[in-house]
Amino acid sequence: MSTLADLLDRRDARLALIGLIVFLLAAAFPWTVPGLAGLPPVLARLVGGLLVAGLAVANILVLRRMPFEFQVLLAWAELLLVFALFFWSFGLDYRFILANVPGLLGFGAGQAFLQGAVLTVVICLVSITFATLLALVGALARLSGNGLAFGVATFYISFFRGTPLLLQVLLIYLGLPQIGLTLEAVPAGIIALSLCYGAYMAEIFRAGIEAVGRGQREAAASLGLTDAQAMRLVVLPQAMRLVIPPTGNQFIAMLKDSSLVSVMGVWELMFLARTYGRAEFKYMEMLITAALIYWLLSAVFEVIQARIERHYGKGVRP
Amino acid sequence: MSLSRRGAMLAAALSLLAAGEVSAGEALDRIRSAGVLTMSTDPEYPPQSSLDPATNEFQGFDIDVGREIAKRLGVDIRFVTPGWDVITAGRWAGRWDISVGSMTPTKERAQVLDFPAVYYFTPASLVVHEDNKTIATPADASGKRIGVGVATTYESYLKKDLTIDVADAPPFTYQIDDAEIRTYDTDLLALDDLRLGDGVRLDAAFTALPTILDAIERGYPFKIVGEPLFKEPLSVAIDKGDPELGAEITRIVDEMKADGTLARLSAQYYGTDLTQ
Secondary structure, three states, X not given: OHHXXXXXXXXXXXXXXXXXXXXXHHHOOOOXXXXXXXXXXXXXXXXXXXXXXHHHHHHHHHHHOOOHHHHHHHHHHHHHHHHHHHHHOOOOOHHHHHHHHHHHHOXXXXXXXXXXXXXXXXXXXXXXXXXXXXXXXXXXXXXXXXXXXXXXXXXXXXXXXXXXXXXXXXXXXXXXXXXXXXXOHHHHHHHHHHHHHHHHHHHHHHHHHHHOOHHHHHHHHHOOOOHHHHHHHHHHHHXXXXXXXXXXXXXXXHHHHHHHHHHHOOOEHHHHHHHHHHHOOOHHHHHHHHHHHHHHHHHHHHHHHHHHHHHHOHHHOO | OOHHHHHHHHHHHHHHHHHHHOOOOHHHHHHHHHOEEEEEOOOEEOOOEEEEOOOOEEEOHHHHHHHHHHHHHOOEEEEEOOOHHHHXXXXXXXXXXXXXXXXXXXXXXXXXXXXXXXXXXXXXXXXEEOOOOOOOOHHHHOOOEEEEEOOOHHHHXXXXXXXXXXXXXXXXXXXXXXXXXXXXXXXXXXXXXXXOOOOXXXXXXXXXXXXXXXXXHOOXXXXXXXXXXXEEEEEEEEEOOOHHHHHHHHHHHHHHHHOOHHHHHHHHHHOOOOOO
């Protein structure tokens, strides 16, 4: 064992291992590309595998000599290039994609107000707001000494974390009319997303509040603050710092989960992508475009999350 | 009080409640007073229903039939797009009034929906990749992997569990035994999987002939196997509880058959008259 560990401590040995792994992965492909197609199958795999492994090793050797920022930039650029080549191999209709990007975003010809990506973002922003409120109440109830509040909170968290979101969407949309409450699709979707994510986030908030040291509350009490004041002025602001990163995570997950509300006929991004794709039998085109739009939206919200983190992290920077 | 007596009373109370909910003529009154017929449609099924990406307008055979029905009711039409299983689940709660969605009136669906008018018949065909050499007749597909849309009549046929609940349904026999059924969210996903190559994921797919022909026209490498396996009647559907609306729909669709409107629309979208 120790000899293997010693070996892996050596740079060249690690590089050789990476080369071997890349070779094996690349050789798993059949390599029926033009140029190699004439060779016997085993030879084609060998040549293809060596080619890719050689490229990977050479790439690492070059990258090693660069400063950190260049390494990051080049890694992104290379992975994007591989992605682009992969999509390019599908033989997509790019004119169709370009023509429909405005429609997917929600700015197409003849579209009503609020559709596509715009609707997705609006639904998520409203839902995350309600979910945050629910989570705060849920976490406080979960931490309180009141048995009823604790019971209600744990039941709520358990049910909405324990059942599939699609089921919750359908229960709210199809079930509530049975007791006389007929909701439109968008409000039903927002309620389902808020309830579901509120349950997840209640646990995040609870963890954040519990992580603030006991001494903070004791200090607040000794200054004459009431329990409520201590929570609002001392504990919560400190808990926020811990709560923001996982909440950002939840929001990005919600961006994509919101496509589930399309079963009720909500014209969000995923619905339009599927429907446009079907009309012209160009499904892959629209799915890939929608994927890129979701990705871009997530990237934007990652930046926003970083900003908020910096704001609440002010007090603890060394 | 015995349990069964209590059960009977509960049932009676529930039926009273149900009767209170939807009085006869309510849906028709709602349509007339609003001046709008709300129709549900699943725009993932060209040439029946799709959304033109260039204009964001609905198009297709079902859409035009719906427009014509609304016109003859003297009202405007509005489209909503709930998922297919939400439409077929019934209990629409007044969210939409009508489905002109090429729905087969099966026994199960008839428990939650009314089917006032069959408006055309669509042949159901088996399709294979053009490279396939083993499936020459539908019977050859026995035991093979066949893709279908989930909760469709095609799935029911392969399970030998298809009961079409209208008087003039054409008779059929089960020709495929023990198929390895692969279900998809929509029929077109099955076609997409078959397109990957013969036997890659599927050996065959089973869906409506017009859908297959449309796919072939768009370059899908398919060939159709033999004659259609069954012809399914397709009906307009409405929610339970308003016979007045049902009678009105029956009258209008009969009228559209008699004056040739339906045959003309069928020729426009399918190149042939499927309304007989």
